[in-house]
Amino acid sequence: MFTRIARTAGFTGLLAALLLTVLQSFWVAPLILQAETYEGSAPAAAHEHEHADAAAGESHHHDAEAWSPEDGWQRVLSTTGGNLVVAVGFALLLAGMYTLRSPRSIGAGALWGLGGFAVFCLAPNLGLPPELPGTAAADLAQRQFWWVGTAAATAVGLALMVFAGNWVLKIAGLILLAIPHVIGAPQPEVHESLAPEALESQFIVASLLTNAGFWLALGLISAWLYRRQSA
Amino acid sequence: MPVTTTASHASSTSTTLSQRVIAAVSASVLGLCLVYFAGFSHIEAVHNAAHDTRHSAAFPCH
Numbered sequence: 001m002f003t004r005i006a007r008t009a010g011f012t013g014l015l016a017a018l019l020l021t022v023l024q025s026f027w028v029a030p031l032i033l034q035a036e037t038y039e040g041s042a043p044a045a046a047h048e049h050e051h052a053d054a055a056a057g058e059s060h061h062h063d064a065e066a067w068s069p070e071d072g073w074q075r076v077l078s079t080t081g082g083n084l085v086v087a088v089g090f091a092l093l094l095a096g097m098y099t100l101r102s103p104r105s106i107g108a109g110a111l112w113g114l115g116g117f118a119v120f121c122l123a124p125n126l127g128l129p130p131e132l133p134g135t136a137a138a139d140l141a142q143r144q145f146w147w148v149g150t151a152a153a154t155a156v157g158l159a160l161m162v163f164a165g166n167w168v169l170k171i172a173g174l175i176l177l178a179i180p181h182v183i184g185a186p187q188p189e190v191h192e193s194l195a196p197e198a199l200e201s202q203f204i205v206a207s208l209l210t211n212a213g214f215w216l217a218l219g220l221i222s223a224w225l226y227r228r229q230s231a
Numbered sequence: 232m233p234v235t236t237t238a239s240h241a242s243s244t245s246t247t248l249s250q251r252v253i254a255a256v257s258a259s260v261l262g263l264c265l266v267y268f269a270g271f272s273h274i275e276a277v278h279n280a281a282h283d284t285r286h287s288a289a290f291p292c293h
Contacts, residue, residue: 082281092262
């Protein structure tokens, strides 16, 4: 059983990460790089802050000199690595679900994939849209907290709506879906962005469609591989 | 080969619900840890390496 999970997750993660990297390199990464040119030319407060930190006392701020990949192959390679870790993680999650509820067809895998897309992308994005570098945003820890809470509430809410036997639980699931959005995502005090708005909206579309494709592939490949192996 | 398949079939029918729940939970926890490590870690070097992954996946960044 564990071998089956590991195999499914490993190969699914590998294939989906490769697809994600290809989609990103052609569509998403160019937008990020373009946004960074605005970030580099504008004297952003964050950058000045970093410089001040570095000047004040380098020994206290190890982070200021943390390794960072150089643009080009290093950056593509480390992004591929990041994608691989995230994809294997999500694939493990799907394979874990399959041991509880085996997908009856590959199409069921697509539904699981869409569920994952809704939980980890669509719902958090309603409150915290994908951001280009150089966009003003609220405190990172607060946003991460809201993001995790929203994903968790959406996962439980969707599961209740799909699998629960009675109407009370289904309605409870629906309410759970709505709660994070009623509370609202943490917002920055001032909305500002260094990159032009057109680039921002282009990025949102690119990120959404890339993630949708990624999750669909993740669901389809994982269900296919899981069904191919006997327990 | 047929011997191993029958053996694994036998084991699949004998896995209890609790065993499957344990497998599902441990796989999920491990998976979430991986996603957390790449997507939410506050370690600067990890952040820098997975920077584009984070932005593209719309994880909160910076």
